[in-house]
Amino acid sequence: MRADAQAKREAIIAAAQELVAERGAEVPFNQIAARAGVGIATLYRHFPTRDDLLLGIGSDFLGRMAAVFDAHAATWDTDPSSAWSAIARDLAALRMGAVFPALVQGRSLDDLPPAALRLRAEGIGQVRDILARAQANGLVREDISVEHFQIGLGVLTRPLPELVQSELPDMHDWLIEVYLRGLRP
Amino acid sequence: MRADAQAKREAIIAAAQELVAERGAEVPFNQIAARAGVGIATLYRHFPTRDDLLLGIGSDFLGRMAAVFDAHAATWDTDPSSAWSAIARDLAALRMGAVFPALVQGRSLDDLPPAALRLRAEGIGQVRDILARAQANGLVREDISVEHFQIGLGVLTRPLPELVQSELPDMHDWLIEVYLRGLRP
DNA sequence: TCCTAAGTGGAGAGATTTGCTCCGTTTACA
DNA sequence: TGTAAACGGAGCAAATCTCTCCACTTAGGA
Numbered sequence A, B: 001m002r003a004d005a006q007a008k009r010e011a012i013i014a015a016a017q018e019l020v021a022e023r024g025a026e027v028p029f030n031q032i033a034a035r036a037g038v039g040i041a042t043l044y045r046h047f048p049t050r051d052d053l054l055l056g057i058g059s060d061f062l063g064r065m066a067a068v069f070d071a072h073a074a075t076w077d078t079d080p081s082s083a084w085s086a087i088a089r090d091l092a093a094l095r096m097g098a099v100f101p102a103l104v105q106g107r108s109l110d111d112l113p114p115a116a117l118r119l120r121a122e123g124i125g126q127v128r129d130i131l132a133r134a135q136a137n138g139l140v141r142e143d144i145s146v147e148h149f150q151i152g153l154g155v156l157t158r159p160l161p162e163l164v165q166s167e168l169p170d171m172h173d174w175l176i177e178v179y180l181r182g183l184r185p
Numbered sequence C: 001t002c003c004t005a006a007g008t009g010g011a012g013a014g015a016t017t018t019g020c021t022c023c024g025t026t027t028a029c030a
Numbered sequence D: 001t002g003t004a005a006a007c008g009g010a011g012c013a014a015a016t017c018t019c020t021c022c023a024c025t026t027a028g029g030a
Helices: A003-024 A029-036 A040-046 A050-078 A079-095 A096-104 A115-136 A146-156 A162-166 A171-183 B002-024 B028-036 B040-046 B050-078 B081-092 B095-102 B114-134 B146-156 B161-165 B171-183
Strands: none
Touching: A003 A040, A003 A050, A003 A096, A003 A162, A029 A040, A050 A096, A050 A115, A079 A115, A079 A171, A096 A146, A096 A162, A115 A146, A146 A171, A146 B028, A146 B146, A146 B171, A162 A171, A171 B146, A171 B171, B002 B028, B002 B040, B002 B050, B002 B095, B002 B171, B028 B040, B050 B095, B050 B114, B081 B114, B081 B171, B095 B146, B146 B171, B161 B171
């Protein structure tokens, strides 16, 4: 793959991620192309179908989640408590809630493409480890399941209406704080 | 106003509320008319502009919020703690988060119609009373503001993707429980 | 029961949006 | 420097949406 093609591909994924977060998964291809600064044909060449594009977004996102875990792996041993809240904060900052719901919107497990199911399983696996460690350190109630924790994080990081963002800019942080507090034993 | 016209008006508001919750505020008028079981012309006669319709939804919704408070006013004196969680549960069941964000989506305080601002103020007033009482009874931390509490409730009651609803049907209840726990002193 | 003003439905014209392809031009890199 | 790879965007067909017009129906008072 030529270097310029690779760069455009990444620009498309970034733009698509933003737009999907803002306007949902059915955001028109021409808007995505415009935001990415590429022609519409280039978008279609890289991602012939909408599913291809959504998978690209999801896979890119999982990479960033993994990076969060790695970044705090070292601190965990010395200070689990602050590593835990740092991880939760960083995960929240990725705005899972803006991206994931859009990716599965209106579909059941059955009609998700197999590749999407693999991504899903991988994501759950990543979170499972870190949650188990938090529970082992007494930072989270034992009866919290990975699924609940993860979806909860997603719900809290859904984009807020602009009206709210301007009036209560700390809303997302506040929610995460209340959430972690509510999860404590 | 003729009785049948009144009935249709209410059917329209109900249908519009559902659809706005499901698909956002720009849901096409013809879909709303179809779900309400009325002709498109009837919809336009009752609500000439989209803003008229959204205001109708908002005002209807405030009425239901008020009903929740009234329903628990009696219990409050005898058992504040369970009245409080019952109110929070019932408010959550109204799915504020499905309706309100759509009503203000993409608008700043300035370009909301005056009537919408009045509704907003009224809603905040309703919640302020009940939150103050909860705080007076030591059920909620003193440093929680009405706005944070209310928006938080909204965020937690946003509709979940169907995939989540079928896999984790108790998700909304679980979130409210964690939320209330996180708000305790 | 009858009359009329109020209310209704839905076809459809016109405007807008969107998906997707085709092809002449540009560019990376061997 | 030559060529295969990559690009952009005009533009057509199809789908969607808004909003009006007008002939028909009905509630409810006399």
